[in-house]
Amino acid sequence: LRLPVLVHPVLVGPAPRAAKFALAQIAQYTFDTTLGVGSLLMSGVLDRFPGLKLVLAHGGGAYPYLAGRFDIMHRRMDRAAQGDVAAKAPSAYAAHMAYDSIVHAPKALRFLIDVVGLDNVLLGTDYAFPPADMEPLALLQSAQLSAAEIEAIADANPRRLFARLR
Template sequence: MAGIVDIHAHHVPPLLIDEVARHGPAFGVLLRHDADGVLRLRVGDGPPLRPVLPELSNLLLRLPLLDEQGVTLQYLSPWTDCAGDALPPDQGARWARLQNETMADSARAHGDRFEAMATLPMQDPGLAVAELEHAVRHLGLRAVELVTSACGRDLDHPDYRPLWRRLRDLDVFVLLHPPGTPVGMERLGDYFLNNLLGFPIETTIAASRLLFGGVMAEFPGLKVCLVHGGGFLPYQIGRLDRGFAVHPACRAGGPAEAPSAALRAFHYDTLTHDDPALDYLAARVGADRLLYGSDYPFEMLDPAGPARVRRSAALAGQAGAVLGGNAEALLPPRGAGMPG
């Protein structure tokens, strides 16, 4: 079997941290060292972020696990805690540009072991399109990470239609990821529910809006991947179908078909933490829509992820595609020709 491709992992480049230490106010971002030496970033007027783990910043620290698991290529996506969507538009655009350029530098410094994903300044859809063009044409990036909502606007908002069109036309892979602070924190603040439930709820809301809002129908060919096994979407799709059948609000946005018929419009990572859930997902959407994702380096990564794919009864004979082949087909290698 060829090497494994991991499409869901996060990184905060050391060059980014250095630049914030020198010129943070220009980007609206500050650096803080706690008394115990823990490094934190603060974006805009928000609270200090979670600690920047050494494994999040130093790519050498992840190589032993990647080697042990047989991961030969890992896609590095920005840490969504660092999203600058609440910054003023021009400042947010500078912050996104800095993240993208330092992410690209980090990936290039390690040869073919890593590829970078871009982030976009979603508070201004026009600036988001401009940064997408820069990331693709000047940095050679073929993937972006989008947060499930930004600045009170959901991803089906009309203002984002030009961005979706350009993502489709440029053939860019989109990793749809929850924000660091998900919806409903007033009820999810303890028991780690912000992560356990809040993150998949965010993904489910965003994907449902893309379906009911007609985005996936309007732009066929979009490459959108839902992390964490698609949130709750595949497992409650019957409920969405029932709503589509009986309530006119579910058809007002222009979806072309029932939600279950559109499930295969998305791709899904394998991060389900559960063999029966992965088997169900594979049976429901097909092995060709699944991509291996680890969520490195956070506590919710699945150390048995590759083994879980290999032992899945629903993926018998197709584990190689899920672990690498599908990603290689979706994400052209660095330096490949770019569409217009």
């Protein structure tokens, strides 16, 4: 299995706490992305399928912000109670992950790049789900990325990730 796999939540309807004020679109789907990647990282899926490349929607959800917390809990987990657990800390699987640029704020995009590295960020739109970014290059420009950084996110990184599909 040497293919990229998109990790994106499905439309299951908002949780009762997220039914109002567009909280499902603002937070629930982003945190569902976080739970999805957390489950894949912590359960050992990447040990069993070392060629797997996860493409994380919503800039990886909250995972880039919580990466240290995931590592700490991986060390502290009761392995007997949890069942299959990844052999390494979640951060050790960084090479298995790419992140879309759908974070909707220049500072958040800069943070994502700082945490995961420019080579791991791909241009995204989240089309056709609200709040889709219909002008994704505008976010890259408003984050004051250089022309080379924009080219990497919008062209070079996706070409490298999907090279087998040419």
